[in-house]
Amino acid sequence: MKCVNEAWTAHGRELLRFVSGRVTNADEARDLVQEVFLRAMLHDRGLCSIGNPRAWLFHVARNLLIDRYRLTKEQIPLDDADYPAPENSDQPVEALSACLPRALAELAPEDREALTLCDIEGLSQQAYAERLGLTLPAAKSRILRARKRLKTRLVTACQVRFDEAGQVCCFVPRSPLEK
Template identity: 80%
Template sequence: MKCISDAWTSHAGELLRFVSGRIANADEARDLVQEIFLRAMLRSHGLCGIDNPRAWLFHVARNLLIDRYRAAKEHIALDEADYSAPEQTQHPVEALSACLPRALAELSAEDREALTLCDIEGLPQQAYAERLGLTLPAAKSRVQRARRRLRDHLVSACQVRFDDTGQVCCFVPRTHAER
């Protein structure tokens, strides 16, 4: 305890001035300095064995001041109704997928087969080519043409519009009766 009493004698006044410069209430400043020395006393060896007790005391003082400032921050209660999460809006491309089954059904059987097997079922184009007895370049061309016709059909039938970057921005959904 001699180490703590020596530190108290040497640094208490300096610590009090330091803390008082940051806390307006003199009683609170004295309480905080006492808290600093209480923490020193609670250490297993007090301040003995610390190379620079003054630095340790000021370090503890800064940490206690920071904790005090954090605790004193004014908090404003928020009404959850005012800040509820916005409704999830579906991305236009995801919403456009609702048009896909109908548009796909309106394509030719050859286009529908190419898109269904390769794009929907995930059949590799090499396997698609072998299944139909085509060369790989011919199968790739057939799939690309089917994709282009599906895109064109979606654009006209669902009135798809694109933004400046070429991304789908909006469309007009079709009802079942429309053709």
């Protein structure tokens, strides 16, 4: 308790001025400084081992001020009627699954098998490697190459286009039999 008393005697007034300069309500400033004091008391013996107790006190005060600003941030409630739901709520990437059968059918059997087992059926890459008698790095490489070829097929077969962020923005849905 001795370390807390010494630190508080030396820096308490300065801390109150610091907090008061950032909070318009004097009572709230005193409450925040009191919270710093309580935290210092909880940290009691640890405060003795701190080389610069003043810096610690001000650090705690700054964190409390930040928490206060976050909690008091003004929020305006929005009415759902102001923002109607979009007509087509499906994301383009989700709707793209309609093109998947065609693109998969046009891939080599090894690529189709790797993608079907690992990405569609959920087989782990380790289990896939063991099933084919491959090392894990070889299996990962094979799956990665198959994914790249699938992407190329989707772009070609379904005319997939990307936005500035690299996300699927639109495509032309086609059945597996169309050319």
